[in-house]
Amino acid sequence: MAGVRMADGMSADGRAGAFAAGPAGNFAEMLDVERYGSRSGLFDAIIADSDSHFWDPMDPAYIDYSLPFDQQAGSILPLDVVPELASAVADRLDAGQRIAFANESCRWWLSSVLHGEQGALSLSANLCQALRNPGAIEYAANQAREEARHVTAFTRYIAVRWGEPLPASGTLSRLLAELVSVPEIYKKIVGMQLLVEGLAMGIFATLHAKSHDPLLVRLTQLVMTDEAFHHRAGKLWADDVLPAMTRAEHDAVEDWAAECFQVLMFNMLHPRQKKVIYARFGLDWEWVRDAMKESYTSADRRRELMESTNIFRVLIKTLLKGGVITARTRAIYAAWVDMKDLAAEGDAMVGDPIAAAGLAYLREVNEHRPRRIRKVQD
Ligand SMILES: [Fe+2]
Ligand SMILES: [Fe+2]
Numbered sequence: 351m352a353g354v355r356m357a358d359g360m361s362a363d364g365r366a367g368a369f370a371a372g373p374a375g376n377f378a379e380m381l382d383v384e385r386y387g388s389r390s391g392l393f394d395a396i397i398a399d400s401d402s403h404f405w406d407p408m409d410p411a412y413i414d415y416s417l418p419f420d421q422q423a424g425s426i427l428p429l430d431v432v433p434e435l436a437s438a439v440a441d442r443l444d445a446g447q448r449i450a451f452a453n454e455s456c457r458w459w460l461s462s463v464l465h466g467e468q469g470a471l472s473l474s475a476n477l478c479q480a481l482r483n484p485g486a487i488e489y490a491a492n493q494a495r496e497e498a499r500h501v502t503a504f505t506r507y508i509a510v511r512w513g514e515p516l517p518a519s520g521t522l523s524r525l526l527a528e529l530v531s532v533p534e535i536y537k538k539i540v541g542m543q544l545l546v547e548g549l550a551m552g553i554f555a556t557l558h559a560k561s562h563d564p565l566l567v568r569l570t571q572l573v574m575t576d577e578a579f580h581h582r583a584g585k586l587w588a589d590d591v592l593p594a595m596t597r598a599e600h601d602a603v604e605d606w607a608a609e610c611f612q613v614l615m616f617n618m619l620h621p622r623q624k625k626v627i628y629a630r631f632g633l634d635w636e637w638v639r640d641a642m643k644e645s646y647t648s649a650d651r652r653r654e655l656m657e658s659t660n661i662f663r664v665l666i667k668t669l670l671k672g673g674v675i676t677a678r679t680r681a682i683y684a685a686w687v688d689m690k691d692l693a694a695e696g697d698a699m700v701g702d703p704i705a706a707a708g709l710a711y712l713r714e715v716n717e718h719r720p721r722r723i724r725k726v727q728d
Contacts, residue, residue: 469526471497543584548665575708588672
């Protein structure tokens with residue numbers, strides 16, 4: 351990647367496009383009178399729609415955090431989606447401990463999601479400073495506002511179910527910190543908008559489909575309704591900027607995507623990152639790693655695991671359909687999903703019907719919103 355000077359944010363027509371970088375660290379240049387008038391309309395539809403999916407995690411009309419869930423009696427997620435429990439780990443735990451293990455795993459996943467939401471919030475806020483185009487900045491400000499409500503919403507969910515979130519694992523916190531601080535716009539957009547957001551959509555879709563907790567089902571539906579719009583913005587970048595890139599620039603984008611993907615895979619699946627949970631059950635992470643490796647050698651088990659790791663499908667599909675993946679890096683992804691199947695699929699995403707149902711629900715709730723606001727003010 352070294353030596354590639356990225357024409358950051360050039361659009362397909364060769365002009366400085368909607369995603370052009372601003373004058374780094376020089377606010378005075380943002381006051382350039384011509385800049386104000388250069389507003390791109392690329393994001394207008396998404397910005398105009400932002401009211402249609404408004405929700406407030408502090409208002410029980412949208413989501414009721416008092417809904418109970420008895421974690422002694424059952425697990426929030428089915429035991430068969432917890433990969434450790436398909437290995438010899440399950441033999442070391444009694445029935446009650448298996449439920450507790452599944453619930454702690456769920457807490458770990460949701461804590462990772464919360465840290466990811468904070469990363470998305472910080473990155474969107476940072477884009478407001480890093481971009482030049484007024485339309486793109488308005489979009490980023492909108493996204494920052496939505497990520498802020500996701501931080502509130504997941505913090506509240508974790509608080510009512512477990513009290514505190516678990517700390518971010520080393521690889522996740524390093525990746526998020528890098529995406530927030532890296533100066534190149536393409537690295538931010540590919541890393542966050544395409545990869546982290548894509549992974550989040552996959553996780554939310556799984557949680558929404560499988561959770562036994564109605565509160566988590568509602569939460570993931572509402573968050574996915576917002577995320578569907580963020581996902582669209584990532585696609586706009588791929589359609590607008592990628593075609594104008596030189597071969598070397600495209601290679602740099604592709605390599606960066608593959609690098610972030612491998613970091614995420616490592617973080618999400620490597621037992622070392624989850625040792626905080628294992629310790630609570632008297633399990634050593636290296637022993638868990640070996641037990642999982644053993645179960646992974648069977649072909650059946652491998653297929654099951656590939657199905658359960660469908661969470662990566664959304665992000666791989668986004669990269670593939672967006673034209674980021676070529677033969678150069680295809681093999682990295684092919685270890686996880688069937689790339690031919692993926693290429694043959696239409697553009698519909700796994701989260702689309704969930705987001706559509708969320709939108710319909712919010713339209714209904716928001717119809718009565720003016721009356722509620724008046725009530726709060728009275
Ligand atoms: Fe989010
Ligand atoms: Fe997002």
